[in-house]
Amino acid sequence: MVERRRLGNIVPHLVLWIGIAIVAFPVYLAFVASTYDATTIANGQMGLAPGPLFLENYYRAIFVGTSRSTREPVGTMMLNSFVMAMGIAVGKIAISILSAYAIVYFKFPFRMTAFWIIFITLMLPVEVRIYPTYKIVADLGLLDTYAGLIVPLIASATGTLLFRQFFMTIPDELVEASKIDGAGFFRFFKDTVLPLSITTMAALFVIQFIYGWNQYLWPLLITTKDSMQTIVIGIKKMIVTQDALTEWQLAMATAVLAMLPPVAVVILMQRLFVKGLVETEK
Amino acid sequence: MASVTLESVRKVYAGNVEAVKGVSLDIADGSFCVLVGPSGCGKSTLLRMIAGLETITAGKIRIGDRIVNDIEPAERDIAMVFQNYALYPHMNVYDNMAYGLRNRGTPKPEIDKRVREAARILAIEPFLDRKPRQLSGGQRQRVAMGRAIVRKPQVFLFDEPLSNLDAKLRVQMRVEIKRLQRALGVTSVYVTHDQVEAMTLSDKLVVMNHGVIEQIGTPSDVYRRPQTRFVATFIGSPPMNIMEGIVEGPNLVSVGGSLLPVADMRADLKADTRIHVGIRPEDVRVVEDGGTAFRIDVDFIEELGATQLFHGKIAGDEFVLQAPTGLIAASARQLALTVDATNVHLFDRETGQRLGQVDP
Ligand SMILES: Nc1ncnc2c1ncn2[C@@H]1O[C@H](COP(=O)(O)OP(=O)(O)O)[C@@H](O)[C@H]1O
Ligand SMILES: [Mg+2]
Numbered sequence A: 001m002v003e004r005r006r007l008g009n010i011v012p013h014l015v016l017w018i019g020i021a022i023v024a025f026p027v028y029l030a031f032v033a034s035t036y037d038a039t040t041i042a043n044g045q046m047g048l049a050p051g052p053l054f055l056e057n058y059y060r061a062i063f064v065g066t067s068r069s070t071r072e073p074v075g076t077m078m079l080n081s082f083v084m085a086m087g088i089a090v091g092k093i094a095i096s097i098l099s100a101y102a103i104v105y106f107k108f109p110f111r112m113t114a115f116w117i118i119f120i121t122l123m124l125p126v127e128v129r130i131y132p133t134y135k136i137v138a139d140l141g142l143l144d145t146y147a148g149l150i151v152p153l154i155a156s157a158t159g160t161l162l163f164r165q166f167f168m169t170i171p172d173e174l175v176e177a178s179k180i181d182g183a184g185f186f187r188f189f190k191d192t193v194l195p196l197s198i199t200t201m202a203a204l205f206v207i208q209f210i211y212g213w214n215q216y217l218w219p220l221l222i223t224t225k226d227s228m229q230t231i232v233i234g235i236k237k238m239i240v241t242q243d244a245l246t247e248w249q250l251a252m253a254t255a256v257l258a259m260l261p262p263v264a265v266v267i268l269m270q271r272l273f274v275k276g277l278v279e280t281e282k
Numbered sequence B: 001m002a003s004v005t006l007e008s009v010r011k012v013y014a015g016n017v018e019a020v021k022g023v024s025l026d027i028a029d030g031s032f033c034v035l036v037g038p039s040g041c042g043k044s045t046l047l048r049m050i051a052g053l054e055t056i057t058a059g060k061i062r063i064g065d066r067i068v069n070d071i072e073p074a075e076r077d078i079a080m081v082f083q084n085y086a087l088y089p090h091m092n093v094y095d096n097m098a099y100g101l102r103n104r105g106t107p108k109p110e111i112d113k114r115v116r117e118a119a120r121i122l123a124i125e126p127f128l129d130r131k132p133r134q135l136s137g138g139q140r141q142r143v144a145m146g147r148a149i150v151r152k153p154q155v156f157l158f159d160e161p162l163s164n165l166d167a168k169l170r171v172q173m174r175v176e177i178k179r180l181q182r183a184l185g186v187t188s189v190y191v192t193h194d195q196v197e198a199m200t201l202s203d204k205l206v207v208m209n210h211g212v213i214e215q216i217g218t219p220s221d222v223y224r225r226p227q228t229r230f231v232a233t234f235i236g237s238p239p240m241n242i243m244e245g246i247v248e249g250p251n252l253v254s255v256g257g258s259l260l261p262v263a264d265m266r267a268d269l270k271a272d273t274r275i276h277v278g279i280r281p282e283d284v285r286v287v288e289d290g291g292t293a294f295r296i297d298v299d300f301i302e303e304l305g306a307t308q309l310f311h312g313k314i315a316g317d318e319f320v321l322q323a324p325t326g327l328i329a330a331s332a333r334q335l336a337l338t339v340d341a342t343n344v345h346l347f348d349r350e351t352g353q354r355l356g357q358v359d360p
Helices: A002-033 A038-042 A054-064 A074-105 A111-121 A130-139 A146-153 A157-169 A172-180 A185-196 A198-213 A217-222 A231-238 A248-280 B043-051 B093-103 B108-121 B137-150 B167-184 B195-201 B219-224 B229-234
Strands: B004-013 B017-027 B032-036 B058-063 B078-081 B155-159 B187-192 B204-209 B212-217 B241-249 B252-255 B258-261 B274-279 B284-286 B294-303 B307-314 B317-324 B334-339 B344-347
Touching: A002 A248, A038 A248, A054 A074, A054 A248, A074 A111, A074 A146, A074 A157, A074 A185, A074 A198, A074 A231, A074 A248, A111 A157, A130 A146, A130 A217, A146 A217, A157 A198, A172 A185, A172 B078, A185 A198, A198 A248, A217 A231, A231 A248, B004 B043, B017 B043, B017 B058, B017 B204, B017 B212, B032 B043, B032 B195, B043 B058, B043 B078, B043 B155, B043 B187, B078 B137, B093 B108, B093 B137, B108 B137, B137 B167, B167 B195, B187 B195, B195 B219, B204 B219, B204 B229, B212 B219, B212 B229, B229 B241, B229 B274, B229 B344, B252 B274, B258 B294, B284 B317
Parallel strands: B032 B187, B032 B204, B078 B155, B155 B187
Antiparallel strands: B004 B017, B004 B058, B204 B212, B241 B252, B241 B274, B241 B317, B252 B258, B274 B344, B284 B334, B294 B307, B294 B334, B307 B317
């Protein structure tokens, strides 16, 4: 009995570790590559242990940049990506919580129509509407600006839907108790709906921050200046077509750095997430 | 404090559902009025119209001498206790009670004084810092009451506030609500489907069915002289026995061939009219086989501890008799019964209206 139990524990663990190895190994290799010099990597002499140039490579990546292709240092790209991801995440949460609040708590004509229109846009990802969106952003003179990067990606059916589902679980009596307690719709939103939504907001923030951080096609289209490019675009530009010219150690260092903010967001938000779950549980 | 007056109040929901069909009611200042009726009879709707949570389709509602039809809930000077308590889950007990006062701009020291006072009255002082989820059902119920008390409203409104509690706590809280209402003297309207709650709490009992008031009266009025067959069977447990009967003459009916004298009987009832005869299970006595006795055949006995219920039949109609345990031999197969003329109730077979003298 005990034997079988132990075997039963070992097998899933084994599977789990194999899975982790498959996912983590390329990431580890990228890290290793970021600690050698370009020639060692190009000659295929790189080992499995980290090399000696960790500090030097990361210093160059963050503050100096590559010598060819894009010369922007990672610092600027990180900032651009961060502003964009933050803007998208915060903007999406703000817009979708408000529209969900309107749809759930206000009775107005064509309420459900509005809801369905929002719902239908779920089926239209950025890529589908990319040409008209580009045209509008260009006409507004928003190319190479943060607003141009952020605003078109803010409207969010997913967020609205998520908040709507959550609001539907708030008992009607709570709304009524608020009314009797003299809280109008704004106060009810601020004092009751917002605090209760923290968990949902944290979840949405994590998802949308990563979504914003990983944007590729849209920033590629609307940013032309190096100073406005995001880190994802930066990495792409560092990898030039002639393999020998690519400063692999810097590209890899940049890639490793690019992974850190999303990881940080997940870790930070996870705490809030769990805290929120515990605190608002009815 | 204030009285509450309803004048031909109606409520029609979307889809032409008429939930309240013209209700008029006077609730005296400081009294405890209970609306009781089966689920779906419109009692919550009526209460919510008084609270201002539902619009009033027609009619007038007055609180004190103000017509409140178009006044916001917060301006009506009422407080409401909900069945599921409706406490703010993210606020602690103190804030739950203080919230309404803060919204009205009550000064801080005053809020603090009132909240602590209410907490003391309700014995929830040790929990002021807790969140609702850290409280038991009974404690949550107290917090909900506290939230109502601190507002010092003109009227308390309760919508089945005890339904989510277990039986023992329900009895305990029932007594407390009554005591509190007495002490504060605030006009209260209390909705319940539980007739025991209704009987024990009310100064004025309002029995509703299908959106109309069936009877208004003191609990003993309603119990002693039910005005309709519905009230007769709804109030009282076990419910009143209803049997087929025939008018034999002035103040005399027959049930299953036995004659029963009736004290309260309309004078114009013609002999041979078929009617419904109601007798409460606790109003019959077993007698040695005598002249005026009527008989039931016992099917089975239910033990309630202090009393026993004898289930039987009389001329095809179900009949239940309640008697103190041991008074009647459990082996009895047939019982001869008698009932006081004052405890026989007559009802119209079609309309269910009481066929008694117009005013006793
Ligand atoms: N918002 C609503 N829309 C439509 N019908 C409703 C609504 N609320 C209640 N009703 C109907 O009105 C009737 C009375 O409901 P309610 O007052 O809640 O009854 P009770 O509290 O006596 O159980 C019921 O038939 C119910 O289905
Ligand atoms: Mg109800």
